[in-house]
Amino acid sequence: MKLLKFGAVGALALGLASTAALAEYPERPINMVIPYGAGGATDISARTIAEPLGQAVGKPLVMANVTGAGGATGSVAVQNAKPDGYTMLFARVGSHSVNPAMKATLPYTLDDFRFVTVYEINPVACAVRPDSGIESMDDLIAKVNEGGVSFSSSGVGSLLHLAGVMVLREFGVENPLDAATHIPQKGGGEAATAVLNGTATFICTNSSALASFVANDQLKPILITTKEPVVGFDAPTAADLGKPNLHQLVGWTGIAGPKGLPDDVADKWGKWMAEAVDAGDFREKMESRGSVIELMSPEDANAFIKSQYETFRALVDDLGMRIEG
Amino acid sequence: MQNIHRQTIIGGVAILLALFLVFVAIPNWVYAPSNVRKLVLSPLFWPYALALLTLLVGLGLVFTGMRSDERLEPDPAEMPGGFFRLAIMAVIMVIYMAGLPRLGMVWTSMLAFAATAFLVRTRHPKTALICAIVIPLLLYAFFAHVAGVAIPQGLLVRLP
Amino acid sequence: MSLMDSILAGLSLVGNLESFLALFAGVVIGTIGGAIPGMSATMAVALTLPFTFAMQPITGILMLLGVYKGGIFGGSIPAILIKTPGTPASSATVLDGYPMAEKGEAGRALGMALWASCTADVISNLSLILFAGFLASFALNFGPPEFFTLILFSLTIIAGVSGRSLLRGAFSAMLGLLLATVGLDLIYGTNRFTFGNPNMMGGLNFIAVLIGLFAIPEILSMVWDPKGNDGTARKLGRNWVTWADYKASFRSIVRGSFIGVFLGSIPGIGAAPSAFLSYSEARRKSKNRDNFGKGEIEGVAAAEAGNNGVAGATLIPLLALGVPGDVITAIIIGAFMVHGLQPGPMMFIMNVDIIYGLFIGLIVSSVFLFFVGSAAIRGFRYVADIPRGVLVPGVLILCVYGVFAVNNNIFDVGVMFVMGWVGYLMMRNEIPAAPFLIAFILGPLLEDNFRQSMLMSGSNPLILFRGPITWFFWGLTAITVVAIVRAGYRATRQLRKREARAADAR
Numbered sequence: 001m002k003l004l005k006f007g008a009v010g011a012l013a014l015g016l017a018s019t020a021a022l023a024e025y026p027e028r029p030i031n032m033v034i035p036y037g038a039g040g041a042t043d044i045s046a047r048t049i050a051e052p053l054g055q056a057v058g059k060p061l062v063m064a065n066v067t068g069a070g071g072a073t074g075s076v077a078v079q080n081a082k083p084d085g086y087t088m089l090f091a092r093v094g095s096h097s098v099n100p101a102m103k104a105t106l107p108y109t110l111d112d113f114r115f116v117t118v119y120e121i122n123p124v125a126c127a128v129r130p131d132s133g134i135e136s137m138d139d140l141i142a143k144v145n146e147g148g149v150s151f152s153s154s155g156v157g158s159l160l161h162l163a164g165v166m167v168l169r170e171f172g173v174e175n176p177l178d179a180a181t182h183i184p185q186k187g188g189g190e191a192a193t194a195v196l197n198g199t200a201t202f203i204c205t206n207s208s209a210l211a212s213f214v215a216n217d218q219l220k221p222i223l224i225t226t227k228e229p230v231v232g233f234d235a236p237t238a239a240d241l242g243k244p245n246l247h248q249l250v251g252w253t254g255i256a257g258p259k260g261l262p263d264d265v266a267d268k269w270g271k272w273m274a275e276a277v278d279a280g281d282f283r284e285k286m287e288s289r290g291s292v293i294e295l296m297s298p299e300d301a302n303a304f305i306k307s308q309y310e311t312f313r314a315l316v317d318d319l320g321m322r323i324e325g
Numbered sequence: 326m327q328n329i330h331r332q333t334i335i336g337g338v339a340i341l342l343a344l345f346l347v348f349v350a351i352p353n354w355v356y357a358p359s360n361v362r363k364l365v366l367s368p369l370f371w372p373y374a375l376a377l378l379t380l381l382v383g384l385g386l387v388f389t390g391m392r393s394d395e396r397l398e399p400d401p402a403e404m405p406g407g408f409f410r411l412a413i414m415a416v417i418m419v420i421y422m423a424g425l426p427r428l429g430m431v432w433t434s435m436l437a438f439a440a441t442a443f444l445v446r447t448r449h450p451k452t453a454l455i456c457a458i459v460i461p462l463l464l465y466a467f468f469a470h471v472a473g474v475a476i477p478q479g480l481l482v483r484l485p
Numbered sequence: 486m487s488l489m490d491s492i493l494a495g496l497s498l499v500g501n502l503e504s505f506l507a508l509f510a511g512v513v514i515g516t517i518g519g520a521i522p523g524m525s526a527t528m529a530v531a532l533t534l535p536f537t538f539a540m541q542p543i544t545g546i547l548m549l550l551g552v553y554k555g556g557i558f559g560g561s562i563p564a565i566l567i568k569t570p571g572t573p574a575s576s577a578t579v580l581d582g583y584p585m586a587e588k589g590e591a592g593r594a595l596g597m598a599l600w601a602s603c604t605a606d607v608i609s610n611l612s613l614i615l616f617a618g619f620l621a622s623f624a625l626n627f628g629p630p631e632f633f634t635l636i637l638f639s640l641t642i643i644a645g646v647s648g649r650s651l652l653r654g655a656f657s658a659m660l661g662l663l664l665a666t667v668g669l670d671l672i673y674g675t676n677r678f679t680f681g682n683p684n685m686m687g688g689l690n691f692i693a694v695l696i697g698l699f700a701i702p703e704i705l706s707m708v709w710d711p712k713g714n715d716g717t718a719r720k721l722g723r724n725w726v727t728w729a730d731y732k733a734s735f736r737s738i739v740r741g742s743f744i745g746v747f748l749g750s751i752p753g754i755g756a757a758p759s760a761f762l763s764y765s766e767a768r769r770k771s772k773n774r775d776n777f778g779k780g781e782i783e784g785v786a787a788a789e790a791g792n793n794g795v796a797g798a799t800l801i802p803l804l805a806l807g808v809p810g811d812v813i814t815a816i817i818i819g820a821f822m823v824h825g826l827q828p829g830p831m832m833f834i835m836n837v838d839i840i841y842g843l844f845i846g847l848i849v850s851s852v853f854l855f856f857v858g859s860a861a862i863r864g865f866r867y868v869a870d871i872p873r874g875v876l877v878p879g880v881l882i883l884c885v886y887g888v889f890a891v892n893n894n895i896f897d898v899g900v901m902f903v904m905g906w907v908g909y910l911m912m913r914n915e916i917p918a919a920p921f922l923i924a925f926i927l928g929p930l931l932e933d934n935f936r937q938s939m940l941m942s943g944s945n946p947l948i949l950f951r952g953p954i955t956w957f958f959w960g961l962t963a964i965t966v967v968a969i970v971r972a973g974y975r976a977t978r979q980l981r982k983r984e985a986r987a988a989d990a991r
Contacts, residue, residue: 028483031475033893037531037812037815037816038530038531038534038816038819039531039534039815039816039817039818039819039820040815040819043819044819044822044823047534047535047538048538048823050535051538062473062474062475063473063535064474064475064893065531065892065893066892066893066894067687067892068684068686068687068688068690068892069668069669069683069686069687070669072683072686072687073683073684073686073687073892073894076683076684077893077894102674103674105675105676105681107681107683150940150941155669155671155674156669156670156671156672156673156674157674181940181941181943182940183937183940183941184671184672184937185937186671186933187815189752189808189809189815189818190752190753192808193752193806193808194628196625196806196808197625197626197627197628198628199628199629199937199941208822211827212807212821212822212827212828212829213807213829215827215829215831216807216827216829216830216831216832217830217831218806218807218829218830288825289822289823289825320360323358323673323674323675324356324358325356325357325358325673325675325676331914332650332652332653335653335656335914335916336652339656339659346663350678354676354677354678354679354680355666355675355676355677355678356670356675356676356677357673357675358673358675361673363939363944365935365936365939365944366672366936366939366940366944368670368672368673368675368677371666371932371936372663372666372677375659375662375663375666376663378659379656379659379663382652382655382656382659383656385652385655386652386653386656389652404709404710407709407710410708410709410711411705411708411709413708414704414705414708415906418902418905421885421898421902422895422898422899422902425889425895425898426895430885430886430889434882434885434886437878437881437882437885438878438879438881438882439878441704441708441877441878441881442874442875442877442878444708444711445707445708445711445873445874445877445878446711446712446874447872447874447875447878448872448874449872449874449875452872452875453874453875453878456875456878456879457878460879460882460883461882464882464883464886465886468886468890472524472528472532472890473532474889474890474893475893476886476889476890477889477895
């Protein structure tokens with residue numbers, strides 16, 4: 001009886017809430033879901049932008065880490081939220097282009113989200129142990145052809161997994177899945193450790209994740225996938241080696257809402273982001289950590305992600321890497 | 326003493342669980358890609374190994390249960406209304422879960438606090454009622470404003 | 486630069502009020518955060534992280550370390566008072582701490598927890614300072630095969646926490662191992678027992694399972710029998726731990742500390758298994774063996790030494806290799822990155838002032854922990870005086886808030902409730918919960934490292950016998966298993982004899 005009454009009142013409140021939503025957005029704090037753990041690359045990036053962004057928005061941003069399943073758990077939480085702009089997601093390359101390309105079982109597709117921006121690009125670097133005798137990509141490929149080469153990743157369907165395969169493929173290895181062994185680890189830190197302790201031969205991941213190991217001479221970079229070289233990484237770029245296809249292989253962070261996000265909300269986010277990236281020392285801080293700040297409008301962001309997804313998807317289908325079960 | 330020993334019953338449960346896993350759960354709910362080359366690498370290998378071990382443990386429990394005459398523990402005394410109260414508690418938990426996204430965490434918690442307090446026949450009903458209102462609010466204030474956690478608000482009344 | 490110069494450089498960096506205030510605040514935040522079930526040390530560190538962005542690097546990092554240390558100790562407070570580990574690492578403290586509280590010795594148990602924690606903390610910090618380089622290079626010898634054998638050995642802990650029936654403990658462990666298979670497969674990424682539910686793809690939340698297993702069954706047994714527990718008013722006891730208690734447990738504390746240092750310096754194990762290993766070793770060696778699990782103060786000491794021994798040592802792989810040792814240090818490494826510091830061998834050369842600053846801060850943190858901990862105990866121990874009829878619903882609500890906050894996910898609250906019923910059924914049937922928990926933590930590690938080894942070797946099982954480390958752990962496992970079997974055999978024979986005597990008497 002009590003419950004019934006509450007139900008009725010709840011329904012009434014729902015009606016009120018939807019009229020109230022017409023008022024100026026945002027009228028209350030916005031929940032920002034980070035689908036990865038605290039202290040990780042996404043988390044740090046998100047919390048760094050949150051400061052200037054919160055000032056631009058004018059309402060508090062409540063940051064919530066919802067981790068699990070390579071970013072899927074948090075993404076689903078936003079996918080199922082009301083598209084009123086009060087629940088937004090920090091989307092990442094892993095959760096929103098590699099995962100959808102590789103996993104048929106993923107409970108969401110790219111079409112379930114509306115991207116309002118991509119604000120950060122992370123170059124990808126490949127590295128090996130300095131005492132491995134591998135000095136360049138050519139050495140690595142020669143080793144691969146001999147056999148016994150392995151690479152580590154932070155899990156199936158992570159950027160690291162796809163990056164390892166894609167790089168080998170671009171450098172002429174016919175079937176990278178057979179030629180090299182993929183040794184998945186539980187996270188990015190573990191993946192780097194696996195190369196350090198000799199479990200795996202090489203790793204391809206965001207340059208920021210490798211920066212400390214490279215600076216400490218624990219790992220030697222042999223490739224950067226961007227056009228421009230990365231500070232601190234003494235390695236040829238994909239452009240130097242004549243592999244322009246690899247420019248698609250970069251990490252990024254963006255913000256997305258659920259599918260039905262209204263246009264005016266998306267526009268507001270575009271405006272806020274423009275303010276936020278130029279405010280204070282945000283750009284400087286991010287660039288010192290190895291990121292490239294590149295603000296995209298909602299349309300550009302969608303196109304960028306779509307094209308990266310298509311590239312990855314083609315590779316995955318080509319090699320039969322798609323996970324069906 | 327001709328009752329079946331509790332250890333044997335537990336063993337029986339373990340055996341049933343193992344058989345259920347081997348014949349129903351693992352074939353149906355664990356997916357292995359078709360291109361697995363080595364058996365030890367298959368996603369199925371570990372669950373099957375565990376099911377087998379569970380079966381062994383179950384057999385061991387049944388066996389030791391049959392051999393042992395000693396009652397390892399007295400039966401828990403029957404408690405008047407015990408099962409009824411447990412059932413109510415289960416219902417409270419279900420309603421709690423259902424209420425969280427709809428009513429919000431604070432209001433649902435108040436109801437659950439009061440219901441549980443009376444279910445365990447608290448001797449301090451007034452204190453319990455006051456706590457039922459104050460504690461969820463205090464926890465909300467702490468988690469939402471100090472720790473910055475997005476506590477579910479629900480549709481009814483939004484707290485600041 | 487000589488050692489003295491390094492220390493002076495470090496001192497000049499941290500020798501200011503701000504640093505010490507941050508460290509102190511960190512310890513306070515950690516102790517309180519750790520004392521709130523579900524909140525846990527991990528969450529407390531994660532929540533503090535954003536606040537340190539704006540601070541000086543050393544100040545921010547010291548604050549996080551303070552939170553970490555405080556949190557690991559703080560977790561023992563609810564573990565002892567309300568049978569709910571505030572942080573996973575304090576699960577082993579429940580085994581003897583809660584029975585002590587039931588007997589009215591909460592104050593003594595808490596005091597011992599604090600003393601053991603501080604002692605272990607000091608040992609751990611000293612190990613970090615003295616042996617960081619050595620232990621770090623040793624840790625790099627741990628590949629998947631070495632891990633596999635280490636974890637296999639750690640699983641023998643189950644025998645030590647199974648209580649009276651080893652087989653029931655084994656059954657409990659099997660349940661834990663099975664439950665840990667839920668989620669996405671590591672190697673192929675396929676679904677295992679997820680039923681297409683995205684919340685289950687990441688596996689069941691560890692803290693939800695933990696709290697469900699320990700706290701909810703207490704609530705349910707109160708529901709089953711409201712009067713039974715109400716009568717025994719649990720005097721928290723003005724009694725405090727004595728010097729004699731400490732001396733009697735000292736061996737276990739030191740042993741536990743070194744177990745913690747060892748497991749902490751190897752990335753990937755964490756504090757909870759260390760606490761359990763320390764506990765089961767103490768039980769094996771102690772002359773009060775039979776009292777373990779019924780409120781033995783040495784058990785509390787061993788468990789707390791085991792988990793705090795990890796706290797300093799996990800910084801070894803972090804500082805010396807730049808590799809996070811567990812979830813908490815993975816968050817702390819984020820703070821290094823934010824400030825543009827790159828932990829690793831070069832940091833000992835380039836940023837020697839920061840390294841020594843941290844060392845000084847760590848040593849001071851042990852002192853702070855002692856004082857903050859004493860104050861916290863004095864504040865929290867009145868929890869034992871709250872009437873059960875109000876405490877029990879309060880614990881329920883607290884667990885719901887805490888478990889939700891871990892991952893901002895309502896599904897986890899459901900996991901906690903369901904695990905509560907599983908735990909209650911186990912409790913009614915005297916199936917111990919601790920083996921379940923250990924298996925749940927170690928099971929996935931065992932499987933993953935096994936399969937990674939197989940990937941490395943192309944499915945050649947001989948890789949599991951590569952090198953002296955694997956042989957060492959295989960040997961240790963064999964010895965322990967033989968000891969367990971022999972002890973079990975002897976116990977059965979004694980039982981027989983007693984039965985025979987009883988039959989004769991009849």
